[in-house]
Amino acid sequence: ALHLLSLMDDILDLSRIDAGRLDITLETLDLAALIVEVTALTKVQADDKGLALLTEVPGDVPPVRADRSRMRQILLNVIGNAIKFTEHGTIRVVTATDSDGAIVRVDVTDTGMGIAAEQQHLLFEKFRQLDASHTRKHGGAGLGLAISKALIERMGGRIQVRSRGQGLGTTVTVAVPVARATLLGAAPTAVGTVSAHPSILLVGQDAAARQAMATALTSS
Numbered sequence: 001a002l003h004l005l006s007l008m009d010d011i012l013d014l015s016r017i018d019a020g021r022l023d024i025t026l027e028t029l030d031l032a033a034l035i036v037e038v039t040a041l042t043k044v045q046a047d048d049k050g051l052a053l054l055t056e057v058p059g060d061v062p063p064v065r066a067d068r069s070r071m072r073q074i075l076l077n078v079i080g081n082a083i084k085f086t087e088h089g090t091i092r093v094v095t096a097t098d099s100d101g102a103i104v105r106v107d108v109t110d111t112g113m114g115i116a117a118e119q120q121h122l123l124f125e126k127f128r129q130l131d132a133s134h135t136r137k138h139g140g141a142g143l144g145l146a147i148s149k150a151l152i153e154r155m156g157g158r159i160q161v162r163s164r165g166q167g168l169g170t171t172v173t174v175a176v177p178v179a180r181a182t183l184l185g186a187a188p189t190a191v192g193t194v195s196a197h198p199s200i201l202l203v204g205q206d207a208a209a210r211q212a213m214a215t216a217l218t219s220s
Contacts, residue, residue: 024067024154028179031104032061032095034068038075039093045083046091053083056094064104064176070151071176074159077144078108078172085170086112102178103157109171115163123161152176 016022039055046053064071082091089111097104115123123145145159152159156177163170 065179082110114168
């Protein structure tokens with residue numbers, strides 16, 4: 001039942017993305033705290049397989065501009081995949097800021113099955129599984145990374161994968177824009193086009209209240 005529910009959620013997200021109806025709400029986000037939260041959740045899965053889940057998050061990671069729930073979804077997917085396709089060894093989650101201070105990177109590196117160079121670009125295709133035998137063993141519909149790529153790009157970031165080859169492990173990098181000083185403390189804003197001169201419709205039976213509200217709005 002949980003597997004089917006997860007599959008339905010992925011298909012619904014994919015449908016919203018394809019229809020351009022997936023809402024993204026950007027806010028100033030403490031990414032370091034979110035990584036700690038997600039690794040605490042996924043540590044149970046790693047412990048069950050006897051894997052070491054290591055986290056390196058420096059204390060000076062700047063806030064990023066992202067959608068909290070969607071960023072959490074991406075991290076859960078990437079770290080969960082690393083655990084799923086690793087039978088022995090270590091999962092390492094390393095966070096760093098680019099030299100220009102504009103991007104925060106989260107590198108999730110595993111010691112798992114690895115990916116051949118000619119197959120790495122296929123990982124972000126919808127319903128793509130590189131090996132049917134792993135699909136039968138671990139489940140999944142091949143939607144997680146495709147959805148993660150669409151989500152992170154909607155937030156102005158990027159995701160990429162690199163591997164030295166089969167059996168040599170994989171690193172997935174999620175890059176997120178740093179929140180600028182002018183945005184720190186700003187209220188969440190939905191992605192979209194906002195008019196510089198919006199129109200507002202006031203509705204109510206009390207004429208005096210309508211007039212008072214209109215005066216307050218036009219004078220602000």
